[in-house]
Amino acid sequence: MATITCGWCKDRCHMTQTGEIKVSPMPYYGGEDKYIADAAFLCDGCGRMSVATWYTSYDPTDTRWRSYGRDGGPEDHEDARWSPLPGHQMDFPDVPDEIAEAASEAWVCLVARAHRGAVMVARAVVESTARAKGITTGTLEAKIDEMAKQGLIRKVVAEQAHEIRHLGNSTAHGDLGDSVTSEDAEEVLNLMAEVLNEVWQAPARSARLAAARAAKKS
Numbered sequence: 001m002a003t004i005t006c007g008w009c010k011d012r013c014h015m016t017q018t019g020e021i022k023v024s025p026m027p028y029y030g031g032e033d034k035y036i037a038d039a040a041f042l043c044d045g046c047g048r049m050s051v052a053t054w055y056t057s058y059d060p061t062d063t064r065w066r067s068y069g070r071d072g073g074p075e076d077h078e079d080a081r082w083s084p085l086p087g088h089q090m091d092f093p094d095v096p097d098e099i100a101e102a103a104s105e106a107w108v109c110l111v112a113r114a115h116r117g118a119v120m121v122a123r124a125v126v127e128s129t130a131r132a133k134g135i136t137t138g139t140l141e142a143k144i145d146e147m148a149k150q151g152l153i154r155k156v157v158a159e160q161a162h163e164i165r166h167l168g169n170s171t172a173h174g175d176l177g178d179s180v181t182s183e184d185a186e187e188v189l190n191l192m193a194e195v196l197n198e199v200w201q202a203p204a205r206s207a208r209l210a211a212a213r214a215a216k217k218s
Contacts, residue, residue, distance in 0.1 A: 002041065002052070002075040005111075007084030009046035016042050017073065018049070021060050035059055039074070054080035085111045090189075094204035095196050099128050103196060106189055115185040116171045122192040123168025126161050129199055140165050153198045160191040 002015045021039045035056045042049055052074040074080035090107050092100040103125050109118035130143035133152055148158035167188055
């Protein structure tokens with residue numbers, strides 16, 4: 001059983017294998033991996049079916065590998081590919097369309113394991129947010145500080161925005177030797193969501209609550 005964010009229902013769900021794992025020898029084997037494995041899984045949440053494909057150095061149908069703490073499934077392999085792609089339930093309904101679309105694309109990069117791309121898009125989202133609020137001059141560092149100065153974001157959120165900037169700058173400046181792990185990228189995207197919440201989402205929710213309260217009084 002694997003646990004992923006289901007590409008159909010977008011919830012974090014257990015995926016139960018259905019049927020056997022299909023194993024094929026890799027053609028032109030010249031590296032560590034020498035098998036391609038495919039298996040079908042049912043989402044315990046929505047009941048829809050997904051297919052996982054992964055590369056492995058051992059035959060996952062050989063039960064002897066269980067003594068090594070492996071059950072042969074895709075959860076043992078970080079490079080397992082799921083169809084449809086695992087999704088993230090990230091919507092930004094109160095964010096301007098072009099910024100919200102870019103933020104969603106950052107999550108698409110993450111699930112496609114384009115970690116550098118995810119971080120770069122997150123950096124662009126932060127800078128675009130500043131520009132949308134009329135802060136158009138200076139470096140991104142200065143823009144983030146100005147957002148905090150104007151009270152658009154709290155100090156702690158400004159610090160989070162700077163973390164996005166640091167990692168994004170590393171890639172933007174050609175430091176491709178610096179690895180960006182999936183954990184790094186996901187943390188950056190969660191920080192990006194905090195910035196968007198502070199600038200756009202939370203004020204919009206407050207405005208809706210105030211309007212609803214006023215409507216009840218009237």
